[in-house]
Amino acid sequence: METTVKVKFWEFLREQGLRQTAQREAILDLFLDSGGHISPESLFNTVKRAHPHIGYSTVYRTLKLLAQSGLAQEVHFHEDQTLYDRKSEQHDHLVCVRCGRVVEFQFESVERLQSEIARQQGFLPQRRKFEIYGLCRECQQRTA
Ligand SMILES: [Zn+2]
Ligand SMILES: [Zn+2]
Known part of the structure; x- marks a missing residue:
């Protein structure tokens, strides 16, 4: 299932004229492992351990792209905080x-x-x- 998500995301990036990069893949892997409801800040803190040169804006933009592609959704449980959730079955x-x-x-x-x-x-x-x-x-x- 996760492979399907990945393939779909790479297709989406290609349509947008964007490249599939190791950093974007690391972000996507962590997002899929996270169980959802993750903030860009906490994903950034985790991904930094393996990719010390990654920038916050890369994480932020990749999550935005995931939402645009329809593979993730933005949820707002707390005021002025956007979390990213997996777009699985209705829950x-x-x-x-x-x-x-x-x-x-x-x-x-x-x-x-x-x-x-x-x-x-x-x-x-x-x-x-x-x-x-x-x-x-x-x-x-x-x-x-
Ligand atoms: Zn509690
Ligand atoms: Zn959820």
Whole structure:
């Protein structure tokens, strides 16, 4: 699956007249391994270890290109912070307002509810944002 993502991204770069570089590949690999919801800053800090000469703007632009190509999506869980998420199957998010942890979930009943709401309104759904904000288990224990 990851190979497919890579091939698609190289095709997209070629269409844009951009080159496939070792740096872009390193960024893409880390992004795919990250489990999603990653900020350009934290990806930059990780990729720097193996590629000390990489610039922040390269990371930033590569993530933008990934989003443009439709292989990643930008998500905004916290004000003025853009995170990059894998564009896999439709999934929803739990967001901890204290530590920032993001948990993905897929729940059959949510899909059913979406279909039901859309059907009642004669609406054709294309995408959905469902985010639950609160405290994760660890943060609740820390409070108690
Ligand atoms: Zn996600
Ligand atoms: Zn938390």
